[in-house]
Amino acid sequence: MEQVLLLLIFLPLVAALITAFTGNAAKHVAMVFALASLAITAAIACQFTPDASKQFVVNLPWIQSLGINFHAGIDGISLITVLLTNVLVPIIILASYQSDYKKPASFFALILFMQAGLLVVFTAMDAFLFYIGWEAALIPIYFICAIWGGKDRVRVNMKFFVYTIGGSLFMLLGIIYLYLQNPAHNFDIQAFYQLSLDPAQQGWIFWSFFIAFAIKMPVFPFHTWQPDTYTEAPAGGTMLLSGIMLKMGIYGVIRWLLPIVPAGVQDWGTTAIVLSVIGIVYASLIAFTQKNAKRLVAYSSIAHVGLISAGIFALNTQGMQGAMIQMLSHGINVVGLFFVLDIISSRLKTNTISELGGIAKVAPKLAIAFLIIVLGTVALPGTNGFIGEFLLLMGVYQFNIWAVVFAGLTIIFGAVYMLRMYQHVMLGKTNELTIGFEDIRGTETLVLVIICALIIVLGVYPKPILHLSEASVQQLLEQVNQKLTSVK
Amino acid sequence: MNIIITIVVTALAVLYAGLFKATKALLPLTLVGLLVALGFCVTAWDTNTIYYGMMQMNNFAIAFSSLLILGTAFIFLLTENYFAKDSENVAEYYTLILFALSGGVMMVSYTNLSMLFIGLEIMSVSSYILAGIRKNNFASNEASLKYFLMGAFSTGFLLFGITLIYGATGSFSLGAINSYLVGNYKMVSPLFYPGVILMMIGMCFKVGAAPFHFWTPDVYEGSPSLITTFMSTVVKTAAFAAFIRIFAGTFAPLHDFWMPPLMVIVCLTLFIGNVTALFQKNFKRMLAYSSISHVGYLLFSLITLTSTSNNNVLLYTAAYTFASITAFAVLILVKQKTGGDDFESFNGLGKRNPLAALALTVAMLSLAGIPLTGGFMGKYLMFLNVMNQYQIYLVAFAILNALVGFYYYLRVVVAMYFKEGADVLLETPVQYKVVLILSVIITVILGVYPSVILNLI
Structure with a gap:
């Protein structure tokens, strides 16, 4: 074996x-x-x-x-x-x-x-x-x-x-x-x-x-x-x-x-969480102002990873388990987002949000797939992003209430800038550029179907994944705590 | 001893072959001679023969001799048509390189300071001539003159140091000097200390450590590229082996005395080598400065002095030698076609000659110290030993320097793959292919499975 x-x-x-x-x-x-x-x-x-x-x-x-x-x-x-x-x-x-x-x-x-x-x-x-x-x-x-x-x-x-x-x-x-x-x-x-x-x-x-x-x-x-x-x-x-x-x-x-180095984590973990939370807020604010969709997603990724990092340093089961599932979800979602943006830029040679619009009318299949991915990213219940972010926030909550207040802002911020991007890119009136947009076909459809399926399946039934890592995470935390008490 | 005799006889035979205009026979003859010498190295393994108290063919000497011979053989493979452009009498090039090699073998096997001096002089004098062998080329003449003056100057330091040590101990023999140090540990003659320092300065000149490095860039740039290859690999390795043979062996009891000044030299060498390399526009000159910085990493082995120092130096010099030979081989190819040796000449090489570009990339990654290459293992071992003695700040400083190194080594990779160049295909002669492929294989083997060398000496 x-x-x-x-x-x-x-x-x-x-x-x-x-x-x-x-x-x-x-x-x-x-x-x-x-x-x-x-x-x-x-x-x-x-x-x-x-x-x-x-x-x-x-x-x-x-x-x-x-x-x-x-x-x-x-x-x-x-x-x-x-x-x-x-x-x-x-x-x-x-x-x-x-x-x-x-x-x-x-x-x-x-x-x-x-x-x-x-x-x-x-x-x-x-x-x-x-x-x-x-x-x-x-x-x-x-x-x-x-x-x-x-x-x-x-x-x-x-x-x-x-x-x-x-x-x-x-x-x-x-x-x-x-x-x-x-x-x-x-x-x-x-x-x-x-x-x-x-x-x-x-x-x-x-x-x-x-x-x-x-x-x-x-x-x-x-x-x-x-x-x-x-x-x-x-x-x-x-x-x-x-x-x-x-x-x-x-x-x-x-x-x-x-x-x-559990003692090092104990001494500096708070600093790490503070940095992570600053990163969340900072990246979200910058994401708001981005004109380029690819850059916007890049900043949103910093915000999401900040939350994962904060959840880990909170050193409890919820935060850690949330990190595990969110690693998987974030990977799937962000790949989906970048793929959609690549489809758009390969056809229209631009990812500038203001130049786009109304793609949903000419490419309904892409619009549906993109919507599912965006909803997964903003952690709508029933998608894969929800369970991870929920657990992570719970983990951070147990650590410190103020940290969770700021970290929780990401969910709201994220929803706002992601949906705004979706709105400007896909909805509204079609312009000269987007009028000739071709809907997805062939392998593109296949990729998006797989990604959307993963988003929904993991959102509805994340238990098998959580189950896989649960015992290892428990053991890891016990080990850390044990070592900390022995140092004292 | 067989090794030196073989090399010298080969050199003389080549000279006679040149006299009879047998230009076609020169290269095969030389390579056969080197192979025989390499064969003698293999058979001499573990015999530990001592020749009249002057030379000792222990495993250290044999391992380094083999490296020198192998490096020289690789360089000879690159000579195809190289010298023929400059002169009709190419035999003398071959002979001089072989003589220098024989001096190098003496420098790695001496047990008597007079042998060190003789070996050093045989190697250096041959190198002075080689540097200036393009008689009508201004840069080559300048290189030769600078090399000669600085070399003579540093030999002076070395000799003066040897004299003082002789005055203190009454002997040239390494064994006698060492037992003097051990026996009179508390009351070493005051003559001895300046002797050690002067010898250190002399050796630092030879290996090109800062602040005694000023000759290196000009000499390396001005000499014909193939000679530069020889100087920066074989000559440097021999000089370093000589350095470590006396300082790590004989002078080890005085480590506390000569280590602090050496530490200053290491820091200066690393800093000056790396930072100056960063600003070079010329690839060859960059390699010259980078070779200075590699001396800095190598000198770590003298700062720590552990039982594994010799093996580490062998690994490092082997990795450095083969990576440098690759780099210079590609440089020669590029220069022959484009006529330039600055970074721009490498533009688009990835398309024009994928093999050369790939080999040069591996060589650069190795010199920079990326895992899975020999260069990484070499650096890693140096860092490990320094860390072991808890000189963490020194390692942190070296790491910052290594970081600078990544930047300038990658510049040529950037030029090769990410910049558009002239769309002319560059052909690679068969010998060059052999050298490039073998060097890449050796570099990767040293990185993936360094155990082949680590337990040798």
Whole structure:
């Protein structure tokens, strides 16, 4: 059974190498491999027993003299992110079917390469392996965004790259420090959990990890790379960045930050929540004023992630479970939003809100799908966004009432700017530009149907997902609390 | 000893082949000679032979010799038609490079300071001539003159240092000097301290550490690119191995004395190398400054001195050597076609020559230190050891510098893939392909499975 996880991780890597040489048939080849990964993930999810244990564990010696092992496994928290990755990658590949990328083979190969990196991040139980996956996921997305991106792509992506790699280098510093503190001299996550570090050490390790994760998510004030990068990236790149990559940061906080340095979290968690809440309000306010729909969604993403981050640092079951389900929902919704905007901009060559309008009249199918996605994003009850945001707000409420007042504003703000955007883009009178708008067809319909179905199914019946992660989340929180009491 | 004899005999044979105008035979002859030398390296493994107290072929020496020989062989593969443009008598180029290599082998295996000096001089004098081998080229002459003057100057420092140490201990032998230090730990002769410092300055000159680096950029830029490749990889590796052989071995008891000034040198080297590289418009000059910054990272191994230092340096220099050879190989290709060696010349290379562009990308990622490349493992090990002694601020400083490095290494990648260039296809000669592919494979292997080197010495 252990081999399944190896297969899961290495299949995309092999797939990337094969896809790179398939020329114009690349999208089909990539699709086949992505579906194969999805099938393996489905098999893993079926075999998975929803308790707190690590399953499908592989532990192979890698660089023995340095205490580095290829140690990976899946628990409930990992499974959710693995599911997210392997569900979204085929959707993103399918969504790129109509786009006319130059050198498609490289494009799809890079997506698959990134998938491998992401899967390593989400399953690693060895800090060094985690770091390798963390960087390995960054290189392909940098090239995707910088080769196929918009006009200003070079400058914007240089900023993105240096920003994120700067963050991760300081995380590496923290990892090395933990390794040196570990008497067993390895990078095993369990050994890291057991370390007893004094609060001062925990404080700076907290920051060395938190900055890396905060840049990835991004949390205010580390977000400045994000809107430009999202706007300039090609549609596929934006979906990868917003749908999957930012979850690396969230996952990192849950898996590595909280259990390893709980005292650091206790000392600085409030700061993190305050930053998250500031980010929520700030990003929502800026989203209001955006003229470009893609930028608006980018800022809304900062607001949503801020809420997830606040929910995690509240350190209770509701917040954490809310974060788990919201990671999945946000991934699906944001990919849907960016896909719709890509459909619009590929036909009309613009995403400027004021130039659009009345598309619903000429493209009713798109209008319905877009509406469902927007409603999912603004967390209408019955959609996937609702349950996550509800749990998150409940979690933050238990932490502090004022935090929840401000965080709760996102729901209202979000509803206002999202619906306003929908109104200006889809409703109203058609103008000369939008009159000839062609409704969705072929693969576009397929993608949107899948996304809408996921939004509704998860909204109506989120229990299976919550059930998957529940035991792991419980155990994680107990572990954190236990460690905190033992420090006292 | 067989190794040095083989190399020297090859060099002389090449010279005679040149006399009889057998230009076609030069390269095969050289490569065969180097392969034989490499074979001797393999058979000498674990034998630890000592030659009359002058040289010791221990595993350290053999590992570094192999690296030097392999690097030189790669560089020879790039010579196709390279020198023929400049002169009809290409045999002398081959011979000089081989002589320099033999000096390099002495520098990694000496156990006597006189051998260090002889090896250093054989290597340096050959390099001075090589730098100026384009007799009619102004820049090449300038490079040679600067290199010679600075080299002679630094050799002076080194010699003076050796003299003082001889005065204190009465011996040139590393073993004797070391046992003097251990025996008289509390009352080391006052002559010894300035001797160590002067030797350190001399070695810093040779490896190009700041503030003794001023010759590097001009010499690297002015010399023919292939010679620059040789100087920045083989010569630098040999000099560094010589540095570490004496400081990490013989002078280790005085670590507390020479470590603080070295730390200052490291910080300066990292800062000056990286920040100056940032402002270069010329790719070759950027590589020159980046090579300075790599010396900074390498010197970390002398600051910490652990049992794994030698292996770490071997890994780092191997990663650096193969990445640099790739970078220079692509540079030579580009320069031959476009005539320029600034960043703009690389525009659109991703389309014009995908293989070269990919190889250069891997090389740049390795020099910058991105995981899954040898360069990352090298940097990681250096950081690990420094952290181990809790010099966290030094590591934080190095990390900030590495961050600057990402920026300038990526600039050429940006030029290759994201900027439009002339639509001329660039052909790659077969030998270049071999070198590029092998270097990329080595770089990735060192990054993914560094255990091949880590437990060697």
